[in-house]
Amino acid sequence: MSSPQRITTDAGSRDSLTWEFDGIRMGHAISTFNTLTSFSATSANTDVVRLHIGLKGNYSFYYKQLDTHYHLIGGHHNILYSKDFDMMVENRTLQLETFGIQFPRETFLRFTQNANPLLQRFADRLISGDSAILSEQWGAVDPGIQQVVHQIVNNPYKGDLQQLFLLSKSIELLVLCAESCRLALDKKEEFLKSPADKEKILAVRDLINERLHCPPNLSQISRTVGLNEYKLKRGFKETFNTTVFGYLAEQRLLLARQYLLDTSRTAAEISYELGYCTPQHFNNAFKKRFGSTPNDLRKNP
Known part of the structure; x- marks a missing residue:
């Protein structure tokens, strides 16, 4: 298991865990703020696909590579790709809990080469080198996704066994999130209008x-x-x-x-x-x- 890390700034603190295996990077973080504020998140020359899960808290962000603003309420997920990564984030609550997986582009394409049509269209954008998001409709974090994240964060394994476990769970989360986004696109919001x-x-x-x-x-x-x-x-x-x-x-x-x-x-x-x-x-x-x-x-x- 990754050693816990804490970063403290004037704006608050961030407690995180990270794991790396087979070129895949996985992380869990709880950020606690002193006030509502904004901050940047950037990464250059990282050719990775990002599976992002917001577990708790509300926030909005501008994603430069997609030239799009997203306003998110706790309990959401999506899959995003761009070679460079520039965001400006605004927290709308004083605590945010997030979980993410970064797949190398070629690894992601290998996992999804025979996937559902939604993932195949997303993969086509990757092959062309275009920045992309799997679904404009973010998926909801359901019990299955919650449980897999819980299993990862609390896994008791070490060494090669842990790497095998994390690899299997990363693929499981990819499948669950992709299917959830597909269902979200087909769903008509009849009762929750605001x-x-x-x-x-x-x-x-x-x-x-x-x-x-x-x-x-x-x-x-x-x-x-x-x-x-x-x-x-x-x-x-x-x-x-x-x-x-x-x-x-x-x-x-x-x-x-x-x-x-x-x-x-x-x-x-x-x-x-x-x-x-x-x-x-x-x-x-x-x-x-x-x-x-x-x-x-x-x-x-």
Whole structure:
């Protein structure tokens, strides 16, 4: 695992982790600001494709090579390419959490040579040397993408095994993000017409993530974020392709699986901690989702 690094400036601090393997560079960062400000991000002579994931926080940026402004609300991703890289970023919240992967151009083309039409069109731009973005419609960070990022950041492996693990996860993220962007392009936004409503739906997601062990009900969530239940339910499904209850159930099970692999807590302890009625209820839900019981996973991780 990469050693954590902290950079402190007058504007705030940045805590980061980076990994490098097979020419691929991967990084996770949490930036904490003292105030809303702007800053530049530049890189010259780097012929790489960037998979960018915004996990938390709102910000906007101007991408010089694409001559485009983007205004982003936490929980988004896209794939971008330019030989040089010049951005001016403005943070709209005091904390930003991001994750990114830089693929050498030839490596990316090798991975995507038989991909879906969206990726193939993007690859054609790369072959021509043009600056490009995979999709003008940024994809939403769904539970699957969240889980892979969590696995990467918390991976326990060392040496060659870690490199193999990270390579497999980089490809998995590439597949998930490309498919998510394809779905976002085909989706019609029927319920969330304003950025304010989209921010409220992301606040719903964050509220659920913070309270997996004792989640609020729909009426409580509705009052907390200031969105009526009808728009809440349909806006959540529109954004994350699942219901509020489905998202909660999936996040609980993914977290339970991580606890089973990374801690010594018993299945019963985990079930109660995550709010399941009984260990048997947890056992049944876990087996239905992963195909094995919690105890079986411990024996054969």
